[in-house]
Amino acid sequence: MTPMVDTFAVILIFLLLTSQMRSPEPANVDMPFSISEKPTPDFNAMTFLLSPDGKVFMNFDNGPDTLLKFRPKILAQMGKRYGIEFTEKQLREFEKFPSSMGVPILQMKEFLDSEDAATRKTLQTGIPMDSTDNQLAMWIQFTRTVNPNIQAIIKGDTKTEFPVVKKVLDILQELNVKRFSLFTNLEAAKINLEEIQQ
């Protein structure tokens, strides 16, 4: 019995140390593969989640130190821009929200006040990015003013239609975000030079 208990304890400790919690995303994405070995940054990252049905979600972190509270600051600025006053409780709720959000700013209050996950899911309709009401550009702008060191990362599904990607790329380019990263899974590629030369 004792060796078995020991093995279990070792596995348990290993899992505790090497893994991180998987936060539930509003849309399941099947990421493409690449040979890049650069690890995902732990903080100072804003992620754009492009779902296969063309919705855009956004996520950003609280900064290298959670006491910096970047998330509520960004939401407060965003609220000010659209004339919405968020309560202390709503800001705290937004700070804690772990996954990407895709809520139009006018529904944000309702989203933060609702308790159950099902209501929240129905409110996640994607961030609007029409030329008349480009909320995504506003989010990016405020995120970058609050946290100038932030890095943009795009997380797209393999089947996301290109015009959606193009729109996000255009918005980023217009706001002078020219260097950014794409989320991928690691996959090895081998090249046999002799084979190619034949």
Place this chain on the structure above:
Amino acid sequence: MAEIIQEEKGGGGKKRAKKILPHMDMTPMVDLMMLLITFFMLTTSLSKSKVMDITLPDKITDPNQEAPKISASRTLNILLGPENKIYWYPGAVKPEDYNNLPPLKETDFSATGIRQLLLERNRALFKKIDDFNQQVISGKIVISQDSVQGAIRQLKNVDDTGPIVLIKAYKKANYGNFVDILDEMNICGIARYTFVDIAWYEEKMVEMATAASPVATSAN
């Protein structure tokens, strides 16, 4: 000698007086651990996903400003088409030639498709990078892991034979194609590539090529 034997005897006597250890039931603990392990295995992700960097060119906002000139002989245009197809043509096409557009060549994302095409054109640089990597692995060049990437970047910067790849995406392409083609650039060690908007005449070229291909397959 006699003294030693006596000591051994004394030790033997102690063993006989050993107490019986209290027995503990481990089963609940094992159950709990199994439960925790299962929980962690299901809720966490072990491998962290990776990121791939990309830099976009500046957007030209001033209409008087012209796009940077590149030599047409080195230019390779890659158009991402529908259904995971890749179309390509070398050189440049002027918008004035819209009645006489050059035909697009079709290829795919396999190792014998686009990769072969890129490697053929980029062989000199790819060989340099490959040789350098081999020398690092075999220990002929002693260099720190951090400066390997810098040295490869230096090799790419001085290169003036490889192709200049312009990647353009047709509206029916998907995000997977986009990442795959950028990945292919990294695999083949292409020094100069960028992602640009597709021009209207290039869209027309893709439409002509996609319209032509089903006829060709039905003829077979």
